Amino acid sequence: MTGNPEQYDRLALVLANQERYALLEGDAREVLLALPDGVVDCVVTSPPYYGLRSYKTPPVVWGGEPSCLHEWRGSVAAPTELSKGGNTNGTYGGGVVNPRKMYATDGASDGGVGCLLCGAWRGELGHEPDPSLYVQHLVVVFREVWRVLKPTGSVWVVIGTPMQALGETTPQEA
Numbered sequence: 001m002t003g004n005p006e007q008y009d010r011l012a013l014v015l016a017n018q019e020r021y022a023l024l025e026g027d028a029r030e031v032l033l034a035l036p037d038g039v040v041d042c043v044v045t046s047p048p049y050y051g052l053r054s055y056k057t058p059p060v061v062w063g064g065e066p067s068c069l070h071e072w073r074g075s076v077a078a079p080t081e082l083s084k085g086g087n088t089n090g091t092y093g094g095g096v097v098n099p100r101k102m103y104a105t106d107g108a109s110d111g112g113v114g115c116l117l118c119g120a121w122r123g124e125l126g127h128e129p130d131p132s133l134y135v136q137h138l139v140v141v142f143r144e145v146w147r148v149l150k151p152t153g154s155v156w157v158v159i160g161t162p163m164q165a166l167g168e169t170t171p172q173e174a
Contacts, residue, residue, distance in 0.1 A: 048126030064120020
């Protein structure tokens, strides 16, 4: 599970009607899977905008076959966990190579990489190579939102900015 493990303790209290709300954070696909059907009153979210900025989150795998030992286009094996800069603790080596962990080359930060075997895409939400793939990924998340939402529930989504409406993609300094 992603996010703060203690948030699931609070969630258990909410589901037992001992607390009124819980704020959940993490990979939405994982967090939503932890919830039973029809228990959420309200979802407020602002998913990453398409092509706007990088949140420096680790790349995640979308689609493909879960059992695939992915061979990423434009990638090399990462022997250790990725550090803040996206590199393997500043150097390659120094750990046991795990073929399921890959260090994606620059493509992961600006458009992700695809698996040569199963077609999965690995990257940061909002950095898909085209808008249709971005929308497909949002649909994956919002199918789960729909599943956990009560029939009387509501969803609030912020998916654009006034700057985008003006044709600007980054804030201007005053």
